[in-house]
Amino acid sequence: MSALPWHREALARLAGRRERLPHALLVSGRAGIGKAAFAREFARSLLCESPQEGLACGACASCNWFSQGNHPDYREVLPEAAEEGDDDAPAEASKEKKSLVIKIGQIRALGDLVSLSTHRAGFRVIVIRPAEALQPAAANALLKTLEEPPPATVIVLVSDRPARLLATIRSRCQVVALGGPPRDVAIAWLGAEGAGEPDVSSRSPVVRRSWHATWLPPRSANGAAAWWASCPGPTVRTPSRSRPASTVRNSTAP
Numbered sequence: 001m002s003a004l005p006w007h008r009e010a011l012a013r014l015a016g017r018r019e020r021l022p023h024a025l026l027v028s029g030r031a032g033i034g035k036a037a038f039a040r041e042f043a044r045s046l047l048c049e050s051p052q053e054g055l056a057c058g059a060c061a062s063c064n065w066f067s068q069g070n071h072p073d074y075r076e077v078l079p080e081a082a083e084e085g086d087d088d089a090p091a092e093a094s095k096e097k098k099s100l101v102i103k104i105g106q107i108r109a110l111g112d113l114v115s116l117s118t119h120r121a122g123f124r125v126i127v128i129r130p131a132e133a134l135q136p137a138a139a140n141a142l143l144k145t146l147e148e149p150p151p152a153t154v155i156v157l158v159s160d161r162p163a164r165l166l167a168t169i170r171s172r173c174q175v176v177a178l179g180g181p182p183r184d185v186a187i188a189w190l191g192a193e194g195a196g197e198p199d200v201s202s203r204s205p206v207v208r209r210s211w212h213a214t215w216l217p218p219r220s221a222n223g224a225a226a227w228w229a230s231c232p233g234p235t236v237r238t239p240s241r242s243r244p245a246s247t248v249r250n251s252t253a254p
């Protein structure tokens, strides 16, 4: 899943800074707007060996490995229950028997990874999502890594609820605050995805699309428009405003 249309501008801006990236990013925003897709596409762009204006070329060896899910310098850390998901929609009830947390063993395993040189002499990217699923011991283990950032490694935390993270972790990340799509873009996208049932409570298009894919036959774009129009809620931020937020504090090695 590549980045969603409403995040492409922010992605290009961020990926274009590859020479000046911090060791850790915190990608935040409400559930279901495509944060996981953003993080993954950012990683793909950073690992690409022939980036086009900062973004993944889609044709090099690195891009091929990434699309096949076996890039040696990419790691995604998520709860067992979310391992089959491709977006930042909440875990489904059917997965409730699997772990909903990120355990300390998963973070410790990263230690072995980052102690090695990168395979392709470029970046190594680790995406952790949702970061609020980190168990306390796992969060503390991650903090130690952030305090002594490994070379050539970018750690991307993805969170719907950044306030739940340790303040010491937040302070070591540069925040990338993502917004949802403008209404017309969301309607067009939902229509293209075949989602159109108006009576769903979620205003988040990715959640909406996932729900639809599970339960509904394809519907029309008109149905999507009706659904979107029926949703109460705050004004959705446009992509041009969903810029990387100000740096709280970049991590520095002690």
Ligand SMILES: [Zn+2]
Pocket (backbone or CB within 6 Å): 048, 049, 050, 051, 056, 057, 058, 059, 060, 061, 062, 063
């Ligand atoms: Zn490439």
